[in-house]
Amino acid sequence: MVSEPGTKGVYCSANINLVGGVLRNTTKRWIPEFFTEHLATPLQMRDYHLDLMPDGEQYLGGGIYMRPRDALKLGQLYLSGGTWNGRRVVSKRWVEQSIAKHATMNEQQTYGYTWWRHELKVGERVFSEYEACGNGGQLVMVVPELDLVVMFTAGNYNHVALWRKFREELLPRFIMAAVRSGK
Template identity: 30%
Template sequence: MDHATSLQRSTAEAQGISSAAIQSFIDAVEERRLGVQSLILMRNGRIVAEGWWRPYAEQLPHSMYSVSKSFTATAIGLAVSEGRLSVNDAVLSFFPAYVTPEIKENMEALQVRHLLAMSTGHEKDTFPLLAREPEGNWVQIFLSTPITYEPGTHFLYNTGASFMLSAILQSLTGQTVLEYLRPRLFQPLGIENPTWESNRDGINLGGTGLSIKTLDLAKFGQLFLQRGVWNGKRVVPEDWIEEASSIHTPNGDDPNDDWQQGYGYQMWRCRHNAYRADGAFGQFSVIMPEQNAVLALTSGTSDMHAILDEVWRHILPGMHAEPLPDNTEATQKLRKAPGRSGIASAGSVVRGASNGCEDREADHSSGSE
């Protein structure tokens, strides 16, 4: 047992995963230069593969981009469990000082659940409007932005909605999302020194701005896989895990597109009955309940679809219900190959070459940030 992380490590084969399948995934993302910077693969609650490509390293925090949204939603879920609010509360009820007749008419139907499910009714993401006014009052700007569709009827990926969740939590608790989550989530999971960017009013951005390590990203996914329980203690209510990971807003009907499987509460549904926290440039915590597995990835790619395609093409078929025979040759090859991640059978990590991980401009056509 690694007492610092409360996570055990194992060989891949002992947990029913082929090392050759992991190798095949790494070969594929390297060949396509998809910019994977780190990965941690967990099965049955144990780390079976972990590694970082230089210059990225185990102890370096990484910007999570829109993975931040899933943490913000978790804070809302905890606040709901404490009786501080309901997902059916009107957004305007938290900001009475800003209500004018015009804002009331525009916003009176908007509820917290619409913010969570990306169904606010806006025609465009509101976050660029906020970001263009660094000295402005972002809550007031959001509340003044016209709503085109009836809330709850139209999917639009809207980072401004996630900011409003952060603002609501702070209005209720007097704490930022980061401060609120520290004793409730970060400390129980052993997530050390998380940081979160804020606007000029000291409100965490909510939809982006969180920085944590890859191991922390894996722990978050494992917490959801374990239905909110960590080290035998309830951290997040099970009914919130169910709500957050269920489809609340349909967002397409292409069965082969991981961005059209439905949207939960600040989480995306995936193919293969999986779901994920998801951030720009390829930050993922993919939760696979049917396989009892979690895959955490950080990346610097403009083709996020391709990374998930390779996961389903290589890693998923390599998972089996029962342990596999030891494959020392494949395990050693994966551990020692230059430029690739190391298998964690002995808890050691081999860091390789850069793997083309330079930051690039992301194509946000998928709607993910």
Template identity: 30%
Template sequence: MIPRRLTTPSSQPSPNVKPFVSALLLFALSPLHGSPPSEASSGLAPEITDLNAKDVSYAREKEIPYLPHPFITPSPRDLKDGITPGRLGPDGGNKELILQFANQISKKSSDPKIGNTDSFLISYQGKLIFESYFRRGRQNYPHYQMSITKSYTAFALGRAIQLGHLTMEDLNTPVIQFLKQTDPTTMVKGADQITLEQAMTMRSGIRLSQEKIKLLRSTPARLKGQGQIQAYLQHSKPIPPAPRAFKYQASDPAITIQVLDAVVPGSAKAFIQTEFLAKMGITNYHWQDDISGLPKSAAGSSFRSRDMIKFGQLVLNNGKWNGQQFIPADFVELATSPLAQAYGENHYGFFWWVTHPEVNGKKYICKAGRGAGGQFIFMFPELDLVAVITAHNQGMGKMLEDAPLKMIRAFTQ
């Protein structure tokens, strides 16, 4: 059966769960075009059959049965999805090292923090040269992204700049100047000084206790639209002058999506769908609504692993897509630069992470989107290399440290 393409994101869960579960169980028991993890497969990658928009959600993803055995190929197929295929080895990369890593990923583990990887893909010099799926991983099923959603939100704002709805100078403009439905007179001291640049680097200075947040969420009607940001800025502790300390929190991406919604024609949801994702050939995705009614910017999206590769390529191509400037190069550079000290050796740009892993005495730049459970887009500009990993681990697992080192070794030896 040919899977139906998912063309419209849906934030509404389907009440009809049993047919979906039955279809998944039938799929799990049917023969798969895969191979044992020690071998490379040239067959068709596993997919969910008869896929519909209502079947994609974080809850539904948990119902997907594990693959009987992994699917691994060093020669990905051309799916006419905007991704150029290549071959691991002939087009670059140490095939033996990558297959060893894939074997390691495929092994069972009793540790909930590791051993639950769902996909692993590699793009080198603009070509997808390795593709693999494990456990719940499916080529056509959008995987929950967790906090990489923040990174996508930043790039949606960058797309708005490219189209003239904002300027690069607006990044240093107080956000309340865009949020006309808020009331600055009731906000705490310093709230009128928070800029987009500060919000996207997690340095807004907003501080609310969990008790206060719980209380605010008990009256959701007041948090609709820009009421969400009004609540943040009215009930926060006073905002200190810049520079402010880094704090990883949901308020800052919420500010960003609210500004996007305020400046683009129509809504942020429609803009993301038609002017951002569709232009990159991304139609099979899901993005939850936040309590505000806007797309949930902190951790609410699901994307195919192959489409995650596209975001990595967008970074390496300095914001160009299909040869055209899609996001301003200056914005992409800022977004993926170490603008804020997060913790340890981890730095932060506009909702993107930057580290410098060291191999054989040399440090390499690693730009990344990260999501809890083990969701990663690793980008290595010096190597023209992108690696994507999805999983359902607890926390970040070991991939955050292990994968960059293994990728660097496989493409420098």
């Protein structure tokens, strides 16, 4: 073991994939069918692709391909507390629980249930931000205090040093600063 249990979180894609097995066994549904019915259809997503494992089940550790506008809908869904176009899609309680801190990865980063959490400084103010991100730099970033959802797309796989600049530099320096100043 690297550290005492409960003291330091370590991200592992296999964990969320195991949750997929729990979802499948609990709902008795094929996960892509469940995704389509409970998320894609209510959010009016289209032209998406879900990676499947050799057994035909969806791989939940990554590999969901969707249009940027549809990925933005996920952030907007969470920003609105789980509603889309006035319709409840995800329970407010689940939204609150999933974006809450459940693990500390390092001093700058905590983790909820599939949402990374950060504090971003703009001028003298610090804003809470949470995001869903893909290995290549596909980030859906939510800044509740500014009523802001931002999407970055990239294909810089396994180059976190490149795409973390989206969050650490571009988002606070240009986008959040412009939103704060009203420009």
